Amino acid sequence: MTLSNTQQEFVLHFGEMGSRWGINRTVGQIYALLFICKKPLNAEEITSALHISRSNTSMGLKELQAWQLVRLKRRPGDRRDYFTTPDDLWEIVRTLVAERKKREIDPTLSKLRELEMHGPTGDDYGDARISELRELIETLTGFYEEMERLETQRLVTLMTYGSRLAGLIDKAGAAMPLFTSQT
Amino acid sequence: MTLSNTQQEFVLHFGEMGSRWGINRTVGQIYALLFICKKPLNAEEITSALHISRSNTSMGLKELQAWQLVRLKRRPGDRRDYFTTPDDLWEIVRTLVAERKKREIDPTLSKLRELEMHGPTGDDYGDARISELRELIETLTGFYEEMERLETQRLVTLMTYGSRLAGLIDKAGAAMPLFTSQT
DNA sequence: TGTTAATTTCAGAAATTACTGAAATGACAG
DNA sequence: CTGTCATTTCAGTAATTTCTGAAATTAACA
Numbered sequence A, B: 001m002t003l004s005n006t007q008q009e010f011v012l013h014f015g016e017m018g019s020r021w022g023i024n025r026t027v028g029q030i031y032a033l034l035f036i037c038k039k040p041l042n043a044e045e046i047t048s049a050l051h052i053s054r055s056n057t058s059m060g061l062k063e064l065q066a067w068q069l070v071r072l073k074r075r076p077g078d079r080r081d082y083f084t085t086p087d088d089l090w091e092i093v094r095t096l097v098a099e100r101k102k103r104e105i106d107p108t109l110s111k112l113r114e115l116e117m118h119g120p121t122g123d124d125y126g127d128a129r130i131s132e133l134r135e136l137i138e139t140l141t142g143f144y145e146e147m148e149r150l151e152t153q154r155l156v157t158l159m160t161y162g163s164r165l166a167g168l169i170d171k172a173g174a175a176m177p178l179f180t181s182q183t
Numbered sequence C: 001t002g003t004t005a006a007t008t009t010c011a012g013a014a015a016t017t018a019c020t021g022a023a024a025t026g027a028c029a030g
Numbered sequence D: 001c002t003g004t005c006a007t008t009t010c011a012g013t014a015a016t017t018t019c020t021g022a023a024a025t026t027a028a029c030a
Helices: A005-018 A025-036 A043-050 A054-066 A089-117 A124-149 A152-160 A162-175 B005-018 B025-036 B043-050 B054-066 B089-117 B124-149 B152-160 B162-175
Strands: A071-074 A081-084 B071-074 B081-084
Touching: A005 A025, A005 B089, A005 B124, A025 A043, A025 A054, A025 B124, A043 A054, A054 A081, A089 A124, A089 A152, A089 B005, A089 B124, A124 B005, A124 B025, A124 B089, A124 B152, A124 B162, A152 A162, A152 B124, A162 B124, B005 B025, B025 B043, B025 B054, B043 B054, B054 B081, B089 B124, B089 B152, B152 B162
Parallel strands: none
Antiparallel strands: A071 A081, B071 B081
């Protein structure tokens, strides 16, 4: 595996960004490499393309599998594992958002509920702050769960015509009483 | 500064989560502490509450200021700096999302555009993949920018009634031709 | 079953990131 | 200007994370 200049840059960029995205450089690079390669790659190809150790590749792929970001493919008559990323970019986004929510949001939501369960502490402000935060996260994740339920095509439509949403809320509000109750 | 059990747990949780959120433990703890305290705190109070060094507090506050997540207040006749978080949680969310976008998305968008500028590389699949990715990010950030523009009250309405959005798209689509063009 | 090729694990090394104490800098009051 | 109190900087240390090579494990096939 040899990479063109552009491919190289793309891969290195994802490596650099990895740390900001909460994954490590190698994992970012492996993902980027798989992303731009049409054909599934095996561990040996990844190792040589990125100049990393074979074991590092193995650990990186394991991590990507934990994130559900890569697909494992096998070829008949070949013992090796081959990896790709999904063709559908929206599917990738869905996975990414779902996993980040699972790791970055859900544990905090649980913790906040747990703290509330153990009853008020006497610090009115702090208690209120915590339950406000819990409510806000519930609103956000509730909205996310609705969006997640939409088929991709509708989601894209919604986003593409997002600039008309403000007006839409009001127009719909006028026609549908539900939408006026909070405005 | 002494913390109740609940406060302690809240602060420690944010410390733990910090690493997943791309900030370090101390910064997470400082933020959590300021978040649940009604009164602005000075560096000395933070230092003693969290049992960290004074210089660590200073660096943490600097980081939080860079994220625009804390407000600096001064008291007449007191030389010390006092810090708080905004009362309005939605404002905090806006800041957080804006800053994360700036750090985690924008650099990649620039890089992708730059790679496209340097022209096709001969690898059709890779080129297509990169421009598809750039388009997707543009759609997402475009949508985000529209949402950002909405007043908080409308945003909350939209999210709270999110479950009716799917239907709304279709109903609006029927009434407004714009919304049917892509479905 | 044994042989071979591939993957995974893991202890230690390397690299990176976070934290501290001491010294420097800055800001205000007299 | 000087003294005092507060904040920042920074070099060194500590802690954590990442990476490697060697050994162990797993899987395919004859």
